[in-house]
Amino acid sequence: MTPPDIAIRLSDVSKYFDGASGAAVDDLSLEIERGSIMALLGPSGCGKTTTLRMINRLIEPSSGTIEIEGVDVMGQSAQELRRGIGYVIQQVGLFPHRSIASNIATVPTMLGWEKPRIAARVEELTTLVGLDHELLDRYPDELSGGQQQRVGVARALAADPPVLLMDEPFGAVDPIVRGRLQDELLDLQTKVSKTIVLVTHDVDEALRVADRIALMNVGGVIEQLATPDELMRAPANDFVRSFVGEDRGLRRLALNMVSALRFHQGPVVEHTASHDDAERAWTAEGTEWLGITVDGRFAGWTRVADVRAARASGAALSEVERFDPIAQIEPTSTLRAAMELIMSSNSSAAVINDAGRFGGVVTLEDIRRALSSTEIEAADGTV
Amino acid sequence: MTSSPLQSSVVAQATNPIIRWEWVVEEWDQIWTAIVEHITLTVLAMALGLAVSSVLAAIALRHRWMMTPITASMSLIYTLPSVALFALLAPVFGNLSRWTAVLPLAGYTLLILVTNIVAGFQAVPPSVRDAADGMGMSPTRRVWTVDLPLAVPYIVTGIRIATVSTVGLVTVAAIIGQGGLGRLIFSGLRRAFWTPMTVGASLSIVLALVIDAVILVIGLWLAPWQRRRKAASP
Numbered sequence: 001m002t003p004p005d006i007a008i009r010l011s012d013v014s015k016y017f018d019g020a021s022g023a024a025v026d027d028l029s030l031e032i033e034r035g036s037i038m039a040l041l042g043p044s045g046c047g048k049t050t051t052l053r054m055i056n057r058l059i060e061p062s063s064g065t066i067e068i069e070g071v072d073v074m075g076q077s078a079q080e081l082r083r084g085i086g087y088v089i090q091q092v093g094l095f096p097h098r099s100i101a102s103n104i105a106t107v108p109t110m111l112g113w114e115k116p117r118i119a120a121r122v123e124e125l126t127t128l129v130g131l132d133h134e135l136l137d138r139y140p141d142e143l144s145g146g147q148q149q150r151v152g153v154a155r156a157l158a159a160d161p162p163v164l165l166m167d168e169p170f171g172a173v174d175p176i177v178r179g180r181l182q183d184e185l186l187d188l189q190t191k192v193s194k195t196i197v198l199v200t201h202d203v204d205e206a207l208r209v210a211d212r213i214a215l216m217n218v219g220g221v222i223e224q225l226a227t228p229d230e231l232m233r234a235p236a237n238d239f240v241r242s243f244v245g246e247d248r249g250l251r252r253l254a255l256n257m258v259s260a261l262r263f264h265q266g267p268v269v270e271h272t273a274s275h276d277d278a279e280r281a282w283t284a285e286g287t288e289w290l291g292i293t294v295d296g297r298f299a300g301w302t303r304v305a306d307v308r309a310a311r312a313s314g315a316a317l318s319e320v321e322r323f324d325p326i327a328q329i330e331p332t333s334t335l336r337a338a339m340e341l342i343m344s345s346n347s348s349a350a351v352i353n354d355a356g357r358f359g360g361v362v363t364l365e366d367i368r369r370a371l372s373s374t375e376i377e378a379a380d381g382t383v
Numbered sequence: 384m385t386s387s388p389l390q391s392s393v394v395a396q397a398t399n400p401i402i403r404w405e406w407v408v409e410e411w412d413q414i415w416t417a418i419v420e421h422i423t424l425t426v427l428a429m430a431l432g433l434a435v436s437s438v439l440a441a442i443a444l445r446h447r448w449m450m451t452p453i454t455a456s457m458s459l460i461y462t463l464p465s466v467a468l469f470a471l472l473a474p475v476f477g478n479l480s481r482w483t484a485v486l487p488l489a490g491y492t493l494l495i496l497v498t499n500i501v502a503g504f505q506a507v508p509p510s511v512r513d514a515a516d517g518m519g520m521s522p523t524r525r526v527w528t529v530d531l532p533l534a535v536p537y538i539v540t541g542i543r544i545a546t547v548s549t550v551g552l553v554t555v556a557a558i559i560g561q562g563g564l565g566r567l568i569f570s571g572l573r574r575a576f577w578t579p580m581t582v583g584a585s586l587s588i589v590l591a592l593v594i595d596a597v598i599l600v601i602g603l604w605l606a607p608w609q610r611r612r613k614a615a616s617p
Contacts, residue, residue, distance in 0.1 A: 141608065
């Protein structure tokens, strides 16, 4: 019995290739939650691609069972199975002799959809993956690598399959395009909520896009199955440690959002506050700065010395000269972005701008404390 | 041969220029017949050659180990001197049978056609095949709608080379009484009357060029994506 939230389940799956000494995949069991992105990460020869290709039976397992939505993949014809699974590969594999529209329409055409329905679906997907509609009449060779990869994703999604298999999908494009495509994939996933299995050898890619990572070693052995943050925070063994690299702490910065921190008011008061309240605020924080909000919006920083002078001359808090906050971030920003901003703006804190309202401040000390404690774990604030 | 209408121009031998246009006008029916015959023999040989080489290529593609024996046999046929082959087959099928000419002509196309068909299918990018399979395309459908169209440019190139060489070889079949324009050439040579020879030779050259151009155009029409490839931005 497959639990209801599991879309893909591999049970004791092994694959031996003819003539190979050992198993390519040895007794692998893995459950993939519906609507999540699972990265199969590992060095070349670790069996990650073999594992992926066994799910749509491009490679037949030697033993074990693979179920999709509780149905054994061996229970239907391979062709029927594959038409219900999206498939994206590194070299994209677009049909060079067919127009972009016809490429996207491949699976619906095989499924015998009516022409108007196919045309409507192609238009819809073109918009979904952010392609220019003018490209639909072109041939694949007339498109850039990034555009081709978007067509590949659109083609895989054409018949709206619940499962998407991606084999090094962004490996053939340059790093800048890759980053953009990864962001687009995450954005797309919020709209389509597919169960995605993504094969990659790139730690950063796995950390960036996956909900969970299965880090595999040679022979299809899973060394650790964890969320990206767990993998960085608590590597299970030396293999994991050496594969993910030495800069795990820094990488976690990119994996966690500001919203995962405990929000912290900081030395900030409303502009109508009394001088006594203001003094309490900066004394409690031990700063030489005081933040001022106006109707809940952050209005700027003031110097404590200026506030004292204003008090002496009988001026109100709202009359003190304010400096624009350079470092402003949103709750969805990464800790890395927050840290970068704090350091490059030469301030001691960044102001959280939560949809226009003042949300608190973040200091370097807050970030350090968060990474060293279990605070983030509790919030499960992975990107 | 004595009943050949070519003898009507014997009087022209007194002055023997490279070409006598009166003869061309007078004997146009005969020239036209030769052109049609030349084209017919070429088309038949090519059709037969394509049919046989498609089967051989399919076998070679399915069973890799067959590739070497198949190309070796085709090379062997290719090395046989054409005159000798026509002469050997004449007693088998008879001088007047068209097959006596068509069979060897088809045989000579096989090496080029098989090689090009196989190369065409092998040139289909593995990623394209993988994607087709991964999307649940059946093997038969993939061969007809993906592999074959992508192999077309290679196959068309093979057909062009084979056709041009066949147009040339057809003239040699004149030694067994077939041969289209070749008969004009031979009869002109035999009687030292240059006009039929000039007409036959130049028309066979023109024919080769025209047929080549026609196939080229058909090939471009069949593979429109190839034309636009150069327009692609890097």
